[in-house]
Amino acid sequence: KNEVEQSPQNLTAQEGEFITINCSYSVGISALHWLQQHPGGGIVSLFMLSSGKKKHGRLIATINIQEKHSSLHITASHPRDSAVYICAVPPTYNTDKLIFGTGTRLQVFP
Protein backbone atom coordinates (compact mmCIF):
# COMPACT_ATOMS: atom_id res chain seq x y z
CA LYS A 1 0.00 0.00 0.00
CA ASN A 2 1.37 3.39 -0.97
CA GLU A 3 1.98 5.62 2.01
CA VAL A 4 0.44 8.60 0.21
CA GLU A 5 -2.50 8.16 -2.13
CA GLN A 6 -4.25 10.85 -4.09
CA SER A 7 -7.61 10.78 -5.80
CA PRO A 8 -8.66 11.23 -8.44
CA GLN A 9 -5.62 10.75 -10.65
CA ASN A 10 -7.17 12.87 -13.38
CA LEU A 11 -9.88 15.48 -13.18
CA THR A 12 -11.54 17.63 -15.80
CA ALA A 13 -13.84 20.51 -15.01
CA GLN A 14 -15.64 23.41 -16.60
CA GLU A 15 -14.60 26.89 -15.66
CA GLY A 16 -16.38 27.99 -12.49
CA GLU A 17 -16.80 24.54 -10.99
CA PHE A 18 -15.85 23.68 -7.42
CA ILE A 19 -12.93 21.24 -7.36
CA THR A 20 -11.93 18.77 -4.65
CA ILE A 21 -8.70 16.76 -4.64
CA ASN A 22 -8.10 14.19 -1.93
CA CYS A 23 -4.98 12.91 -0.20
CA SER A 24 -4.85 9.97 2.20
CA TYR A 25 -1.74 8.88 4.04
CA SER A 26 -0.79 5.97 6.25
CA VAL A 27 2.03 7.43 8.30
CA GLY A 28 2.01 9.63 11.37
CA ILE A 29 2.88 13.17 10.39
CA SER A 30 3.64 16.59 11.71
CA ALA A 31 2.40 18.46 8.64
CA LEU A 32 1.14 17.85 5.14
CA HIS A 33 2.29 19.78 2.09
CA TRP A 34 0.27 20.65 -1.00
CA LEU A 35 2.21 21.55 -4.13
CA GLN A 36 1.25 22.69 -7.61
CA GLN A 37 3.18 21.67 -10.70
CA HIS A 38 2.54 23.87 -13.71
CA PRO A 39 2.29 22.45 -17.24
CA GLY A 40 5.77 23.85 -17.87
CA GLY A 41 7.11 21.73 -15.02
CA GLY A 42 7.73 24.29 -12.29
CA ILE A 43 6.68 23.27 -8.77
CA VAL A 44 5.26 25.70 -6.23
CA SER A 45 4.46 25.10 -2.58
CA LEU A 46 0.81 25.97 -1.89
CA PHE A 47 0.17 25.00 1.71
CA MET A 48 1.62 23.33 4.75
CA LEU A 49 -0.90 22.37 7.39
CA SER A 50 -0.94 20.25 10.49
CA SER A 51 -4.52 20.88 11.59
CA GLY A 52 -7.77 22.49 10.56
CA LYS A 53 -7.97 24.58 7.44
CA LYS A 54 -5.96 27.12 5.47
CA LYS A 55 -7.14 29.44 2.73
CA HIS A 56 -5.26 31.37 0.08
CA GLY A 57 -7.35 33.12 -2.50
CA ARG A 58 -9.59 30.53 -4.16
CA LEU A 59 -7.64 27.62 -2.69
CA ILE A 60 -8.65 25.95 0.56
CA ALA A 61 -6.81 23.07 2.22
CA THR A 62 -8.22 21.02 5.05
CA ILE A 63 -6.76 18.19 7.09
CA ASN A 64 -8.18 15.60 9.47
CA ILE A 65 -5.28 14.18 11.44
CA GLN A 66 -7.35 11.42 13.07
CA GLU A 67 -8.59 10.16 9.70
CA LYS A 68 -5.22 10.79 7.99
CA HIS A 69 -6.89 12.65 5.17
CA SER A 70 -6.51 16.03 3.54
CA SER A 71 -8.46 17.79 0.82
CA LEU A 72 -7.57 20.62 -1.51
CA HIS A 73 -10.51 22.65 -2.77
CA ILE A 74 -10.55 25.16 -5.59
CA THR A 75 -13.51 27.49 -5.74
CA ALA A 76 -14.64 29.12 -9.00
CA SER A 77 -12.06 27.15 -11.00
CA HIS A 78 -10.32 28.82 -13.93
CA PRO A 79 -8.30 27.43 -16.85
CA ARG A 80 -5.15 28.83 -15.23
CA ASP A 81 -5.72 26.37 -12.36
CA SER A 82 -4.89 23.55 -14.79
CA ALA A 83 -1.90 21.81 -13.24
CA VAL A 84 -0.84 18.73 -11.33
CA TYR A 85 -1.54 18.98 -7.61
CA ILE A 86 0.72 16.95 -5.33
CA CYS A 87 0.49 16.19 -1.64
CA ALA A 88 3.46 15.16 0.46
CA VAL A 89 4.02 14.05 4.04
CA PRO A 90 7.05 13.30 6.18
CA PRO A 91 7.22 9.54 6.82
CA THR A 92 8.05 9.87 10.50
CA TYR A 93 8.02 12.55 13.13
CA ASN A 94 11.78 13.08 13.06
CA THR A 95 12.90 13.34 9.46
CA ASP A 96 14.07 15.74 6.79
CA LYS A 97 12.35 13.76 4.07
CA LEU A 98 8.96 13.83 2.38
CA ILE A 99 6.93 11.13 0.69
CA PHE A 100 5.12 12.49 -2.34
CA GLY A 101 1.88 11.36 -3.91
CA THR A 102 1.82 10.78 -7.65
CA GLY A 103 -0.36 13.82 -8.17
CA THR A 104 -3.79 14.74 -9.50
CA ARG A 105 -3.84 16.18 -12.99
CA LEU A 106 -6.50 18.89 -13.24
CA GLN A 107 -7.71 20.37 -16.50
CA VAL A 108 -10.18 23.23 -16.41
CA PHE A 109 -11.87 24.08 -19.69
CA PRO A 110 -13.38 27.45 -20.56
Next chain:
Amino acid sequence: DAGITQSPRHKVTETGTPVTLRCHQTENHRYMYWYRQDPGHGLRLIHYSYGVKDTDKGEVSDGYSVSRSKTEDFLLTLESATSSQTSVYFCAISERRIIGNSPLHFGNGTRLTVT
Protein backbone atom coordinates in the same frame (compact mmCIF):
# COMPACT_ATOMS: atom_id res chain seq x y z
CA ASP B 1 10.05 33.44 -6.10
CA ALA B 2 12.97 31.84 -4.30
CA GLY B 3 16.24 32.29 -6.13
CA ILE B 4 17.06 28.79 -7.28
CA THR B 5 18.82 28.09 -10.54
CA GLN B 6 19.39 24.63 -11.96
CA SER B 7 21.85 24.03 -14.75
CA PRO B 8 21.75 22.73 -17.33
CA ARG B 9 18.02 22.78 -18.07
CA HIS B 10 18.32 20.00 -20.62
CA LYS B 11 21.04 17.46 -21.25
CA VAL B 12 21.45 14.45 -23.47
CA THR B 13 24.33 12.16 -22.67
CA GLU B 14 25.53 8.69 -23.52
CA THR B 15 25.52 5.67 -21.25
CA GLY B 16 28.67 5.44 -19.19
CA THR B 17 29.55 9.12 -19.20
CA PRO B 18 29.77 11.21 -16.03
CA VAL B 19 27.22 13.97 -15.60
CA THR B 20 27.04 16.78 -13.04
CA LEU B 21 23.93 18.82 -12.38
CA ARG B 22 24.18 22.06 -10.47
CA CYS B 23 21.76 23.74 -8.12
CA HIS B 24 22.54 27.31 -7.09
CA GLN B 25 20.52 29.27 -4.53
CA THR B 26 20.65 32.89 -3.45
CA GLU B 27 18.42 32.49 -0.37
CA ASN B 28 21.11 31.33 2.06
CA HIS B 29 18.87 28.40 3.03
CA ARG B 30 20.52 25.64 5.00
CA TYR B 31 18.69 22.65 3.54
CA MET B 32 18.98 21.54 -0.08
CA TYR B 33 17.51 18.48 -1.78
CA TRP B 34 17.79 16.61 -5.06
CA TYR B 35 14.70 14.79 -6.31
CA ARG B 36 13.93 12.86 -9.44
CA GLN B 37 10.51 12.73 -11.06
CA ASP B 38 9.41 9.83 -13.23
CA PRO B 39 6.03 8.90 -14.71
CA GLY B 40 3.97 6.84 -12.28
CA HIS B 41 6.11 7.83 -9.31
CA GLY B 42 5.94 10.71 -6.95
CA LEU B 43 9.00 12.86 -6.51
CA ARG B 44 11.71 10.70 -4.96
CA LEU B 45 14.55 11.95 -2.83
CA ILE B 46 18.05 11.19 -4.11
CA HIS B 47 20.26 13.04 -1.62
CA TYR B 48 19.92 16.00 0.62
CA SER B 49 22.16 18.39 2.52
CA TYR B 50 21.69 20.02 5.90
CA GLY B 51 24.73 22.26 5.67
CA VAL B 52 28.09 22.74 4.02
CA LYS B 53 29.78 19.35 3.68
CA ASP B 54 26.83 17.68 5.46
CA THR B 55 24.87 15.38 3.21
CA ASP B 56 22.75 12.25 3.53
CA LYS B 57 21.19 9.67 1.27
CA GLY B 58 17.60 9.58 0.18
CA GLU B 59 15.51 6.66 -1.01
CA VAL B 60 17.04 6.36 -4.51
CA SER B 61 20.69 7.28 -3.98
CA ASP B 62 22.38 4.37 -5.79
CA GLY B 63 24.44 5.63 -8.73
CA TYR B 64 24.44 9.23 -7.50
CA SER B 65 26.80 11.31 -5.40
CA VAL B 66 26.54 14.87 -4.16
CA SER B 67 28.75 17.62 -2.88
CA ARG B 68 28.14 20.85 -1.06
CA SER B 69 31.25 22.95 -0.58
CA LYS B 70 29.37 26.25 -0.31
CA THR B 71 25.98 27.14 1.14
CA GLU B 72 24.72 28.26 -2.25
CA ASP B 73 25.73 25.29 -4.40
CA PHE B 74 24.60 21.66 -4.31
CA LEU B 75 25.98 19.40 -7.04
CA LEU B 76 24.53 16.08 -8.13
CA THR B 77 26.87 13.72 -10.00
CA LEU B 78 26.05 10.62 -11.95
CA GLU B 79 29.41 8.88 -12.02
CA SER B 80 28.50 6.64 -14.97
CA ALA B 81 25.11 7.47 -16.41
CA THR B 82 22.66 4.68 -17.20
CA SER B 83 19.42 4.73 -19.15
CA SER B 84 17.48 4.20 -15.90
CA GLN B 85 18.70 7.63 -14.82
CA THR B 86 16.80 9.32 -17.61
CA SER B 87 14.50 11.55 -15.63
CA VAL B 88 13.61 15.08 -14.65
CA TYR B 89 15.71 16.24 -11.72
CA PHE B 90 14.52 18.89 -9.29
CA CYS B 91 16.51 20.76 -6.73
CA ALA B 92 14.67 22.16 -3.71
CA ILE B 93 15.63 24.27 -0.73
CA SER B 94 14.15 24.99 2.66
CA GLU B 95 15.08 27.42 5.39
CA ARG B 96 14.49 25.03 8.27
CA ARG B 97 13.97 21.33 8.67
CA ILE B 98 10.89 19.97 6.93
CA ILE B 99 9.79 18.63 10.31
CA GLY B 100 9.74 22.26 11.42
CA ASN B 101 7.03 22.95 8.86
CA SER B 102 9.33 24.81 6.53
CA PRO B 103 8.08 25.14 2.94
CA LEU B 104 10.06 23.73 0.06
CA HIS B 105 11.07 25.94 -2.86
CA PHE B 106 11.85 24.19 -6.11
CA GLY B 107 14.08 24.93 -9.05
CA ASN B 108 12.73 24.62 -12.59
CA GLY B 109 14.14 21.17 -13.15
CA THR B 110 16.73 19.55 -15.39
CA ARG B 111 15.59 17.11 -18.04
CA LEU B 112 18.28 14.46 -18.47
CA THR B 113 18.21 11.88 -21.23
CA VAL B 114 20.72 9.04 -21.20
CA THR B 115 20.98 7.28 -24.57
